[in-house]
Amino acid sequence: MSQDLLLSIRHLRTRFRIYEGLVTAVDGVSLDMYRGETLGIVGESGCGKSVTALSILRLLASPPAEIQGTILFEGVNLLDLNLDEIRKIRGNAISMIFQEPMTSLNPVLTIGEQISEAIRLHQGVTRQEAWSKAVEMLRIVQIPSPDIRSHEYPHQLSGGMRQRAMIAMALSCHPRLLLADEPTTALDVTIQAQIVDLMERLKEEFDTSIVLITHNLGLIAEMAKRVLVMYMGKVVEEAPVGDLFQEPLHPYTQGLLESIPWIGKKLKTGRRQLQEIPGIVPSLLELPEGCRFHPRCSHVMDICRKEEPPLVQKDGRRVLCWLWA
């Protein structure tokens, strides 16, 4: 089993030093990821999902971030590598796709130039070879007439096509791990479905594992096998996707699931209104004492206000809550 372990993160803590003080964006995240798996990470904006992904590739240059802990990728701690070594990993063994297909391609370079640049960087092939590989990648992500499209600039492509081009760029060096940071958020629903299908297919084709970061629980249900739920920089719950949807353990997860509108769902309260999690996410500069979720929790107990909850292991699931201790 252990040789199937692709990525193993222990006690990852990412902090930013800003004017007002030290912000801990990711606080003690641990996770294991196996080859061929799709791991979902869900949470609200600002819960540390993206920062976790960016920490893996050490892409947090500005503002300067302090990253602690260990990130073992195929047995190598990425945090120990020097800049040249991590650069060889980026885009090659691990690559990333971003939320905004509108802004994640350079407006002054053609699609083909951008994809072949990534290929030339890692594969040591000539310009022409890289170009034909780029065209091939565009064909694989099902962009029509890739020979022509490769000569076009990002503004000439639609949003869905740009995201396909991004995926082509990210997968051009057949990475073992793909970090997908909100890959479908900026796209409309029909295009979302196409991109999901594409990612599923390419995952099989290239034998790539995917970390899927999103706040879209529907997408998680569709693609992920295991899910981490994050809240304010901590993993509050980890479970196989079916268990999570059937029986969420953490009150935050319960709240998240209740706040999704389902067609045909009966509202428990009888109100014609969607259930929401009360309150707002507190500032990371003023962390609540005890459990971070206690000011918004519907099951709050005295101990939650005083002490941080323990990580409880339960039937192969993990939950960070006093309710289950």
Added chain:
Amino acid sequence: MTETIQSQALRTPYRQADTQLRRNWAKLRRNKAAVFGGILILIYLVTALLAPVIFPRSPSAPNLMRSLERPSIEHPLGTDELGRSILGRIIYGSRVSLLIAIGVVSVGLLVGLPLGLISGYYGGKVDFGIQRVTDTMLAFPGFLLALALVAVLGVGLKNTIISVGISMVPIYIRLVRGCTLSIREQTYVEAARAVGTRDMTILLRHILPNVMTPITIQTSLGMGTAILFAAGLGFLGIGVQPPTPEWGAMLGSGRAYLFHAPHVATFPGIAIFLAVLGFNLSGDGLRDVLDPRFRI
């Protein structure tokens, strides 16, 4: 059928780039001030390049018998105190000022562009260091800085170019740094980093092309300023030295005869005015077309 569609689509990218250029050109042509500026620059360039054809005699050979003559058919703009044709000296002076304008902008770009890119991209201590030097340089009015540099380096064409060029460096640093800062945060730069692109490649391939528009505008405006500064130094007698025909120096030496031979100072003054006007008008026009956000 499919083939026709394919071949049509194949031409699209070129045609679109073409229309973009054509659209900008049309916009520029509608801008009367810019057209006027462009015509002035064109005349100026043609004059500078074809000086020996237009005026085959030496602009520097004195003829004391005919000093301070008023405009005539033989000397359309009159002669100066040494009897040299003012028209000839203005024509040859355009070469000097063009050389200065290009030289100054090159010095400014050569130093300012890389420093601005590095300062904006890397930030931190490097940025702090570069910016404090820039602040110090900007604390002086540009001309005063050029003047001080000439005092250190000495007079002459080369030193004029270096001094005025250096006095423009902080402007380029600030401009390039500002643009770099905003482009650095774009997702496509992060995406480039995420595929393992080197910093140098990111700077040259991803950031530099996006900075070119403001640089183009600043370069056009900067050439006008460069001519003005160099003429100012020449006027004070610490720029380009005689007998090289230089507009500022001509203006300076003509000042003594302002009352009984006003044409000696007036015509070089008009030449400076028109050249600077040309660069400023076309610079403004370029800005309006290329970067509508900057329009005030």
